[in-house]
Amino acid sequence: MRRRQMPTGRRVVRLPDASPLSSQTTARLPSRTPLPTSSVPTQRNPRVPARSKLIFAAIVIAGVAYLLSADRTVSQKALAIVATKPQTVCLDPGHGGSDPGASNNNITERDINLTVALGVRDLLQSQGYKVYMTRTTNDPTLSNADRYHYCNNQKATIMVSIHHNYFTDTSVDYDSSLYYKPQDLALATSIVAATSSKLGLSNNGVASFQDGVLSESNMPASLSEGFFITNDAEYAKLTAPGSTRLTDEAAGIDAGIIGYFANPSPPATPPGSTPPPVLDRAD
Numbered sequence: 001m002r003r004r005q006m007p008t009g010r011r012v013v014r015l016p017d018a019s020p021l022s023s024q025t026t027a028r029l030p031s032r033t034p035l036p037t038s039s040v041p042t043q044r045n046p047r048v049p050a051r052s053k054l055i056f057a058a059i060v061i062a063g064v065a066y067l068l069s070a071d072r073t074v075s076q077k078a079l080a081i082v083a084t085k086p087q088t089v090c091l092d093p094g095h096g097g098s099d100p101g102a103s104n105n106n107i108t109e110r111d112i113n114l115t116v117a118l119g120v121r122d123l124l125q126s127q128g129y130k131v132y133m134t135r136t137t138n139d140p141t142l143s144n145a146d147r148y149h150y151c152n153n154q155k156a157t158i159m160v161s162i163h164h165n166y167f168t169d170t171s172v173d174y175d176s177s178l179y180y181k182p183q184d185l186a187l188a189t190s191i192v193a194a195t196s197s198k199l200g201l202s203n204n205g206v207a208s209f210q211d212g213v214l215s216e217s218n219m220p221a222s223l224s225e226g227f228f229i230t231n232d233a234e235y236a237k238l239t240a241p242g243s244t245r246l247t248d249e250a251a252g253i254d255a256g257i258i259g260y261f262a263n264p265s266p267p268a269t270p271p272g273s274t275p276p277p278v279l280d281r282a283d
């Protein structure tokens, strides 16, 4: 087959009438001020050095304007790169369907796990991340295998399961994160640090926990136990008018995930933690 010949005619490129730089430069040029004659040295053409200074000043100002303009462009390009980063997150709101999880009066884990997860999803999506969710309503009843199979099939970069703890002592309250695989540790540590800070709770650190979601997932995974649903003060906060407790928690988990992506190395010294009374289980 013969190759098609490229047209030999000249290509006309239309240039914009005026670049933003030129208009900025014009706007920022100082007004010309008359030079005192006493300062002008005796030369063949005494106006030339003064004019040169003005031209030099204009070039400097134009250069600064260009650099500022270039900086903005670089920043916008950086933001665009951040917005299209390849990391993907698989969120797993614990329980659901016929499994309400832990509860306190009318508040169930099934509900608040989903509310927090949807909040994290919205934040991550607004920051340019692709997010998968094992459930987006309270209807499905999912096994652990359903959850990790789904996230594995999506080939997500990380998996975060969202739960809340419970205990018979209603005064107990702290934040903790669970991990199982060595590669889970940095993610769990980042999430519990950011979430406990946002919630104003004690950071109880990370604890190893053999759970199917953690052990069978192909990617770094963590199970967040944001606060104790059985705690009296938490119940008061959750039921207060205009409560921001769950949006604060979502912001914490989001910050923990972003922090992990920024620094996915495990901590040099894993934070020690008292094994929490993990009565809540994902299955």
Ligand SMILES: [Zn+2]
Pocket: 094, 095, 101, 102, 109, 163, 164, 280, 281, 282
């Ligand atoms: Zn749970």
